Amino acid sequence: MRTAFVLGLMLWWLPGKVLAFGSTGHQLVCSLAYQLVKPDTRQQVDLLLAQGPAQDFAQGCVWPDEARQAPAYLFTAPFHYLNVPRQQSQVKPADCAARGCLLSALKHYAALLKQPGHNRQRAEALLFYSHFIADLHQPLHVSYADDQGGNKTAVYYFGKPSNLHGIWDAAMLKSLGYADNQQLATSKLAALRPDTVRQWQSGQPLVWAQQSLTQTRKVYQSYKPGMLFSQPELERDGPLIETRLLQAAVRLAWQLDQLLHPAAGN
Template sequence: MTHRSILLAAAAILCLPSSALAWGQLGHRTIGELADERISGKTRAEIELILGEEDLAEASTWADEQRSNPDAFWQKEAGPYHYVTVPESKTYGEVGAPAEGDALSALARFAATVRDRNASREEKALALRFIIHIVGDVHQPLHAGNGTDRGGNDVKVRWFGQETNLHSVWDSQMIEGQGLSFTEYTKWLGRQIEPAETIAWWEPNPEVWIGESTQIRDTIYPEASEGMPNLGYSYQYQHLATAELRLQQGGVRLAAYLDWLFAPNTGATQ
């Protein structure tokens, strides 16, 4: 199958909107696997005490898989925990979390649960799985939305001729069009990460990640045109490297955050 055929087939399969599913399974699992290769031995042991044999790649998609769970937590509370809203020319520190919470407030809440000696293993497992997912979420630029278009869901586009929306292009269609499994993508992206980049990216503060996402977000909207923008090879050429960079950074940051989370005497939570 040619590269173009792979892209077209993926677009046909993935053309339906995924209103708040950052990266899809491929992206989240790639971030989880990249992190799994970089966490400390102590962190790995702490995670095993909570999740058993479940690795970070497997845990990374759980929070999306629970969206159909009829429990009130999933149906009435957890939705906003997948994204933040930062209007253009603002920072997260200036706007903060809304009353219903967001990804960053949830991250702090779940970190506290993981560290709570009185929390049950079940409570810690939910919290840890959500942490793994949230770190990936906020590295997707459209999960730091501007508050005007539901993180690009309202921006209708065609991707290689198939009707979809900008959010879905970034969640899944652009990276899944490469025709790689998450283990292949992890190997491909992981070997490109230089030691100096790991050091530079080793940042457990989520406000830094969100600031990066908002800066990228404002550069990825297609130019205004009559009718629905038709995105394809040119858009991919301009932005695929950025999407892959965010996967790489997400993997490094997830490792950094988990090492921070399980470090003794860490201090104030992020």
Template sequence: MNMLKKIKISLLAIGLFYVPLQASAWGIIGHRVVGQVADYYLTAKARKGVQSVLGSETLAMSANWPDFIKSDTAFNYLSSWHYVNLPEGLDQKGVFNFLETEKTANIYNKIPEMVATLKSSKSTAAEKKMAMRLLVHLMGDLHQPMHTARKDDLGGNKVTVTWFGQKSNLHRVWDEQLVDYQQLSYTEFAAAVNHPTAAQLTEWRAASLKQDVYESYMLCNKIYATTKADDKLSYRYNFDYADALYTQLAKGGVRLAALINAIYK
């Protein structure tokens, strides 16, 4: 095989590996941070329950499975589960009403289904494993604010911006680039953000799933208001939003643990 052909094959292999990862919500690191934070808050019963479902697979390592399988068309039906498109200009009551009436499969109405599957004695081991992986992932997605964004711009995917001079879009900035800019492994990241106060823990755990969506939506609205098409994002954007990023990742982990603890109480 000549050298040129080898290079072409190598580039193709890299491309095939790279494409699915670009579709990852929160990116690989962000989702693993949420899973790692959640692991810290599991009760003994919940930890045992998770191990009975996932075996040696940790919450952090299970977190990206629903993105990894996006290249398999058999799982195309899961695509709308990762987000809920909300119209602009809603108050809290408007968001709650929308969630109650929207019948399209979305992140809000699918999370309870995963919980029910895990609780049911009739669920098979395979069904429970898939439900746990999806639950971990979807609770991470729910706290990525651009997963509660507008339908007309595909959750910010059509809002073109640059990130440190590189062409990007608003959704990708929040999925991956803002997280990756911190230059932390997922274990380092989890350790860095996992410092909620006692009051925050109480508040986050007590929030309903509707409230979780509303909080992400409110942050999403702020992002839309402060980030416009063709904006050049770099150091200042990180300065403005790093704390919100840290809070969302920590909040997602705490709330994921609260859901799992409730399943195995």
């Protein structure tokens, strides 16, 4: 789940590491959410960014992957994923490890965002929270410890060595054109029906984690070590990763409108 999440660069294979939703994915989720939030919320985001490690929201959403490599932030490493037993079909709060997971991290940083003031702590909370909402919607971030979220399942992506996690994290988004054309995601967002957006603006992280696990279980039924991922698989799975990206953006904006509302003391 580690990636530099840098503009246009996709890391398809890093042995022994669990990659985070690739940099293009994180930037798109936060860029779209920034467009969707209410004007008052956008102002709060800008005020917090001025106190934090990044001045741009989309680029700042990459920062948690960079920060986790620093000694002061090593404790955040397990926050990027949620592991469940392979035989389990339902996500349970008890699945969260003692050192933390996506669910506990989102709860923690949401509580910080509800506090008043514009300071470094809340600025970092904004970036961590936004980053983890995106991670939660990448199915293989709710997965299995023994396979490191698909990093140990070696496959071929259009003839090139890759792994299961890397395909879902970044490679499909690149093949679909998102790494080179941000307007593509904007147009997809604009094409959403209002009732679809309203439907997505519901639930909570536990529910969204369950959606990811349901898809992860299907992924492991479809993929086998050494298999070739090519155009038929892209046509089958590409629409799902697009939907999860858009859901993450819609839900992040929805949550930020609640967490950063001026009436809450910000």
